Amino acid sequence: MSQDAVIDVINVSKHFGGLAAVNNCSLSVRRGSVTGLIGPNGAGKSTLFNMVAGNIVPDEGQVIFDGQDVTGLAPHQLFRLGMLRTFQIAHEFSNMTALENLMMVPGDQPGESLANVWFRPFLARSRETAVRKKALDVIDFLKLGHVRNELAGNLSGGQKKLLELGRTMMVDAKVVLLDEVAAGVNKTLLNDLAANIERMNRELGYTFFVIEHDMDLIARLCDPVIVMAEGRKIAEGSMEEVRANPEIVEAYFGAPVEAA
Numbered sequence: 001m002s003q004d005a006v007i008d009v010i011n012v013s014k015h016f017g018g019l020a021a022v023n024n025c026s027l028s029v030r031r032g033s034v035t036g037l038i039g040p041n042g043a044g045k046s047t048l049f050n051m052v053a054g055n056i057v058p059d060e061g062q063v064i065f066d067g068q069d070v071t072g073l074a075p076h077q078l079f080r081l082g083m084l085r086t087f088q089i090a091h092e093f094s095n096m097t098a099l100e101n102l103m104m105v106p107g108d109q110p111g112e113s114l115a116n117v118w119f120r121p122f123l124a125r126s127r128e129t130a131v132r133k134k135a136l137d138v139i140d141f142l143k144l145g146h147v148r149n150e151l152a153g154n155l156s157g158g159q160k161k162l163l164e165l166g167r168t169m170m171v172d173a174k175v176v177l178l179d180e181v182a183a184g185v186n187k188t189l190l191n192d193l194a195a196n197i198e199r200m201n202r203e204l205g206y207t208f209f210v211i212e213h214d215m216d217l218i219a220r221l222c223d224p225v226i227v228m229a230e231g232r233k234i235a236e237g238s239m240e241e242v243r244a245n246p247e248i249v250e251a252y253f254g255a256p257v258e259a260a
């Protein structure tokens with residue numbers, strides 16, 4: 001287990017019937033990094049990611065998050081600990097404004113319960129003020145000020161994706177799991193999203209763990225890149241190192257480097 005890892009996957013396996021989708025796999029995500037996970041179809045990336053995110057319970061092995069064994073915890077429990085998964089489905093509340101959508105994110109706080117609202121109105125109000133300020137800061141950071149009072153249902157696809165990114169900032173996630181960010185997104189929007197992910201990482205110190213089929217996006221955002229094949233990690237390095245290794249290129253791309 002490395003000292004500066006925020007996620008440590010240790011000897012994890014998952015079988016589906018007789019098939020070892022993930023086979024005694026170990027890997028780490030360094031705090032403050034944007035770590036990519038790539039590999040050929042069927043390599044076990046989604047299964048591994050699902051085990052980290054709490055969607056699938058491993059048959060064997062452990063997932064350590066921020067020093068704590070979280071193996072088998074559900075996604076909502078991981079959310080409370082600061083691990084957020086995003087982009088799998090856009091799930092904004094379309095009848096609420098962009099600002100209100102962000103203000104909905106932090107749960108489990110004083111002021112949320114009916115008792116607090118009735119009997120401790122000051123506490124509820126001061127908390128609402130703090131959440132609103134935070135939401136406005138997030139809106140500013142993502143340059144969504146011009147649509148902050150727009151109903152989320154009326155936002156463009158790109159603005160919805162930015163809002164989704166903003167949700168992770170409302171709870172100061174320790175790590176954000178990014179799931180196929182590029183799927184269904186045009187180049188301009190993707191550029192905008194990527195720039196915001198970079199700013200969140202560089203300016204605010206967010207850690208990202210990224211599963212993505214778009215190699216250009218991986219090359220732009222991720223260092224290191226972890227390569228999986230046949231259920232385990234086969235390599236880790238910068239995208240240049242990965243692309244320069246003929247064995248990895250063969251295992252992953254099944255074709256010369258230029259084709260990647």
Ligand SMILES: Nc1ncnc2c1ncn2[C@@H]1O[C@H](COP(=O)(O)OP(=O)(O)OP(=O)(O)O)[C@@H](O)[C@H]1O
Binds near residue numbers: 045047
């Ligand atoms: N729920 C499931 N039931 C049975 N087999 C599964 C299940 N989920 C995944 N598999 C199998 O496990 C293996 C790993 O699949 P996984 O989806 O994790 O790979 P992947 O690297 O994410 O692939 P892709 O890049 O195509 O999404 C594959 O052979 C897949 O068919």
